[in-house]
Amino acid sequence: MKSYGEYCAVAKTLDVIGERWTLLIVRELSYQGPSRYTDLRDGLPGIATNLLADRLRSLEAAGVVSREEAPPPVATTLFSLTPRGEELRPVLETMMRWGLPFMTEEMPDDVVRSQWLVGALELLMEDRRPTDPRAEIELRIGDRPISLAVDGGSVEAALGSVEDPGAVVSGPPDKVLPMLAGKLGRSDAEAAGVRIDGDPELLDRVGAGPA
Amino acid sequence: MKSYGEYCAVAKTLDVIGERWTLLIVRELSYQGPSRYTDLRDGLPGIATNLLADRLRSLEAAGVVSREEAPPPVATTLFSLTPRGEELRPVLETMMRWGLPFMTEEMPDDVVRSQWLVGALELLMEDRRPTDPRAEIELRIGDRPISLAVDGGSVEAALGSVEDPGAVVSGPPDKVLPMLAGKLGRSDAEAAGVRIDGDPELLDRVGAGPA
DNA sequence: CAGCATCCGCTTTGATACTG
DNA sequence: CAGTATCAAAGCGGATGCTG
Numbered sequence: 475m476k477s478y479g480e481y482c483a484v485a486k487t488l489d490v491i492g493e494r495w496t497l498l499i500v501r502e503l504s505y506q507g508p509s510r511y512t513d514l515r516d517g518l519p520g521i522a523t524n525l526l527a528d529r530l531r532s533l534e535a536a537g538v539v540s541r542e543e544a545p546p547p548v549a550t551t552l553f554s555l556t557p558r559g560e561e562l563r564p565v566l567e568t569m570m571r572w573g574l575p576f577m578t579e580e581m582p583d584d585v586v587r588s589q590w591l592v593g594a595l596e597l598l599m600e601d602r603r604p605t606d607p608r609a610e611i612e613l614r615i616g617d618r619p620i621s622l623a624v625d626g627g628s629v630e631a632a633l634g635s636v637e638d639p640g641a642v643v644s645g646p647p648d649k650v651l652p653m654l655a656g657k658l659g660r661s662d663a664e665a666a667g668v669r670i671d672g673d674p675e676l677l678d679r680v681g682a683g684p685a
Numbered sequence: 686m687k688s689y690g691e692y693c694a695v696a697k698t699l700d701v702i703g704e705r706w707t708l709l710i711v712r713e714l715s716y717q718g719p720s721r722y723t724d725l726r727d728g729l730p731g732i733a734t735n736l737l738a739d740r741l742r743s744l745e746a747a748g749v750v751s752r753e754e755a756p757p758p759v760a761t762t763l764f765s766l767t768p769r770g771e772e773l774r775p776v777l778e779t780m781m782r783w784g785l786p787f788m789t790e791e792m793p794d795d796v797v798r799s800q801w802l803v804g805a806l807e808l809l810m811e812d813r814r815p816t817d818p819r820a821e822i823e824l825r826i827g828d829r830p831i832s833l834a835v836d837g838g839s840v841e842a843a844l845g846s847v848e849d850p851g852a853v854v855s856g857p858p859d860k861v862l863p864m865l866a867g868k869l870g871r872s873d874a875e876a877a878g879v880r881i882d883g884d885p886e887l888l889d890r891v892g893a894g895p896a
Numbered sequence: 897c898a899g900c901a902t903c904c905g906c907t908t909t910g911a912t913a914c915t916g
Numbered sequence: 917c918a919g920t921a922t923c924a925a926a927g928c929g930g931a932t933g934c935t936g
Contacts, residue, residue, distance in 0.1 A: 475705070475908085476929090479731065481792050481858055482801035483784035483808075484712050484777055490784075494686070494703065494909075501695050511918050520690065522910050527919060550917065561783060566695055568775040573694035581692050590693035597694075647692055686927085687910095705928075722899050733929050738900055761898065 490536045491562065495521055496529050497569075500555065500562050503539065505589045508554040519585045538562070571597055578652040586647050588616030588633055595622065595631040598655050599680045609676055612636040614644035615651075622680065629680055641672035656681040701747045702773065706732055707740050708780075711766065711773050714750065716800045719765035730796045749773070782808055789863040797858050799827030799844055806833065806842040809866050810891045820887055823847040825855035826862075833891065840891055852883035867892040 475493045478485040491497045495518060502517040503509060509517070515526060530553060533539035538559040542552045555562075570593050577594050595613075604627035611622040612635060621636045622629055643650055645668035652658035653668060654677065664670070670677065686704045689696040702708045706729060713728040714720060720728070726737060741764060744750035749770035753763045766773075781804050788805050806824075815838035822833040823846060832847045833840055854861055856879035863869035864879060865888065875881070881888065 478709070479795050480709075480801065481788070481795035481797045482712075483781040483788050483805045485709060485784075485801070486787035487780040487784035488708060492705070492708075497699060497703075498689070498691075498696060501693075515918095520910085522912090523919070524921080525909070551919095564779040565776070565783060568779045569698040570694040572772060572776060573696075573698035576697035577692070577694050584690050584692035586692045590691065590696070594694045723897085731929080733931095734899085735901065736928070 487565075490533075490538065491565075493529070493532075495525060496533065497562075497566070499526070499529055499533065500538065500559060501566055502589070503553060503555045503559065504563055504566055505592060508542075508552045510550050510552060514553065517587055517589065533559070567593070570594060574598065577648075578655050578657045579648070581648045582646075584648070586616045588618040588620050591616060591647065591651070592620060592631045592633060594651070595620065595654070596629060598651065599629045599631075601625070601627045601629055601679060602681070603679045606679065609640040609679070610636040610638070611676060611680070612639040612642045613650065614642065615647040624676075624680055639672060641670060641674065641676045643671075643677070644669050653677075654681060698776075701744075701749065702776075704740070704743075706736060707744065708773075708777070710737070710740055710744065711749065711770060712777055713800070714764060714766045714770065715774055715777055716803060719753075719763045721761050721763060725764065728798055728800065744770070778804070781805060785809065788859075789866050789868045790859070792859045793857075795859070797827045799829040799831050802827060802858065802862070803831060803842045803844060805862070806831065806865070807840060809862065810840045810842075812836070812838045812840055812890060813892065814890045817890065820851040820890070821847040821849065822887060822891070823850040823853045824861065825853065826858040835887070835891055850883060852881060852885065852887045854882075854888070855880050864888075865892060 477489045491500060498518055499514060502514055506513065506517065511526070515521060515523065518526065530539060534541060537556055540554055540556050542554065544550050544552050574594060574597055577598070601624050608623070608625035611624065613620040613622065618633055619635045621632050621634050645663070646666065649658065649663050649666045649668050653660060653663035660674065688700045702711060709729055710725060713725055717724065717728065722737070726732065726734065729737065741750060745752060748767055751765055751767050753765065755761050755763050785805060785808055788809070812835050819834070819836035822835065824831040824833065829844055830846045832843050832845050856874070857877065860869065860874050860877045860879050864871060864874040871885065
């Protein structure tokens with residue numbers, strides 16, 4: 475992309491991450507950690523392979539991404555964020571917060587990857603009964619399970635299963651998130667295909683306020 | 686632009702502000718306030734006029750920008766940010782902070798508008814002598830003067846002149862900012878065309894730490 | 897003059913195929 | 917696995933013209 479040629483910090487940032495797909499590559503590396511080329515492609519449905527290669531080169535040249543050849547027996551290339559690249563996390567976070575209202579709307583045709591939801595879930599939920607004992611919930615709403623750890627007033631989301639979940643929720647993500655956010659009644663959600671196993675009251679504990 | 690079609694808050698945000706020029710339009714409206722079409726064009730050097738019209742329509746459709754017909758005798762269209770648009774300010778701010786290091790590099794061919802520098806200056810400077818009396822500095826480094834109000838530990842930057850400045854600094858912006866940031870010595874700056882009138886010690890007061 | 901729309905050459909993207 | 921090559925389609929940049 476042509477530089478904006480402006481002596482402006484926002485424009486300079488956009489010169490680096492403003493092209494199509496570029497910031498989403500940073501998102502993948504930020505929420506997934508070091509990734510292989512094919513993992514990135516899987517997390518960016520629809521990207522043309524030549525574009526992914528182009529963008530990775532640009533990001534490398536800009537000092538945002540680094541490429542490491544993993545030694546045998548792994549023998550694969552790993553892409554990661556440099557420290558300078560990690561500093562883009564606040565940009566991702568403010569954008570995620572701004573886009574949060576869209577997550578409680580129906581998006582039936584959207585692709586879903588679990589790693590995209592981890593950050594949004596943490597923004598969307600809170601522990602309304604901080605004095606209750608620690609509990610864990612498992613969500614099966616993307617391509618991989620997500621664990622929610624509710625304890626002492628905060629909710630932490632992460633990729634991965636829960637060994638002894640207090641509740642398990644599965645179903646279409648664009649129903650489960652609105653339900654967890656309190657925008658969609660539980661019975662409506664269940665009618666729309668959401669299934670809740672375990673203790674349903676646990677879900678009241680994490681439902682947050684305004685999105 | 687085609688939607689990413691991802692159920693991801695970051696991607697949804699990029700669906701709205703991810704196209705070329707779009708976020709810079711928001712920047713103009715956020716730092717300049719309600720603007721006419723021609724003002725926007727002046728703050729976005731190089732934009733094609735049809736693109737500006739397109740982007741304004743898209744932003745209007747997305748609920749980020751609103752258009753008001755000012756009544757006679759003004760008789761012009763004013764574009765402003767909606768409340769939802771104002772909420773993009775944190776995105777601009779995190780991007781500005783990330784791009785700040787670029788502002789202390791030389792950028793001889795870049796275009797400059799004073800309104801682009803106001804936010805960066807506030808991030809770049811601090812009041813190192815909080816107990817000193819309030820002082821004001823005028824910067825003449827863009828197309829319009831900028832006032833710096835130094836008082837009680839903080840520095841506030843704004844467009845506009847200063848009635849009784851303790852110091853006046855003029856010269857190339859890509860020399861003045863590095864100098865104010867303490868990255869460029871005063872004698873080097875003056876050799877590069879920076880001129881300081883009034884009390885030079887006042888500049889030591891505002892020089893900040895790391896960028 | 898402010899606020900566009902149209903046209904045209906160029907660049908970027910997207911989809912597919914192919915390679916070390 | 918990690919790309920390159922190719923090509924049609926879409927988007928962009930610049931110039932110009934039109935309308936209240």
